[in-house]
Amino acid sequence: MYKFISWNVNGLRAVYGKGFADIFKELDADFFCLQETKMQAGQLDLEFPGYRSYWNYADKKGYSGTAIYTRHEPVSVTFGIGIDEHDHEGRVITLEMNDFFLVCVYTPNSQDGLKRLDYRMKWEDDFRNYLCGLASQEYPAEDGSTRRKGVIVCGDLNVAHKEIDLKNPKTNRMNAGFTDEERAQFTNLLEAGFIDTFRYFHPDQTDIYSWWSYRFQARQKNAGWRIDYFVVSENLRDRLAGAEIHTEIFGSDHCPVELTLKTQHAAL
DSSP states (O other): OOOEEEEOSSHHHEEEETOOOOOOHHHOOOOEEEOOOOOTTTSOOOOOOTEEEEEEOOOSSSOOOEEESSSSOOOOEEESSSOOOGGTSSSSEEOSSSEEEEEEOOOOOOOOGTTTHHHHHHHHHHHHHHHHHHTOOOOOOOOOOEEEOEEEEEEEEOOOOOHHHGGGGHHTTSSSSSHHHHHHHHHHHHTTTTEEEHHHHHOOOOOSEEOOOOOTTTTTTOOOOEEEEEEEEEEEEEEEEEEEETTTTTTTSBOEEEEEOOHHHHHO
């Protein structure tokens, strides 16, 4: 079994001072993905025994940034999606493993007044095309046949897909993260052959969120949004073992989300 964790830490140096190392060890993941690290190289030497780590830093200091800690050595590592317009903010890391790709992403926010919504739409199209390209890649199986590699996408996707995914859908409609356009793009991703793993296991679960505003005592009131996801390609459906949201873990305005996946051998 593989265990994956994804967490938007909203500043790794800040959350490090709130017990990050203990949380990391307690969650005991095979792959631990971070978004919004807000760091540059050399600002925090944070390594854990048994893990190697990969970092993608934004050109702009104190902004965005992603990281992956892994117990398993990847076949290859890619930073960004190969489009210059999108690859200066440290938003994507892809680990190629033997039978799947793991993509850690911090999706651009459409921002107040939706001033970045047009860019967000371009990002969504380009990122979905990138994922579909990964999903089309094949590898030789043990029985001599070829199979397509699975794709696991995790991170802060900055969208609540359905009304069930946020506390106050009526008053937030057309706010950043809950526009019709952003929601439609998430639907487009699912229709391209991907699964929202939390909804796969918990289709009707209400009042479980992964992000709460720091304002208005939102977390105490559980006035949150589910905007952090594990989304996987359809060919991994039979290997899905569980998906959870760790609302009990504090330290950021987001909480960690989890996916467990059967190993390839167990699925055969």
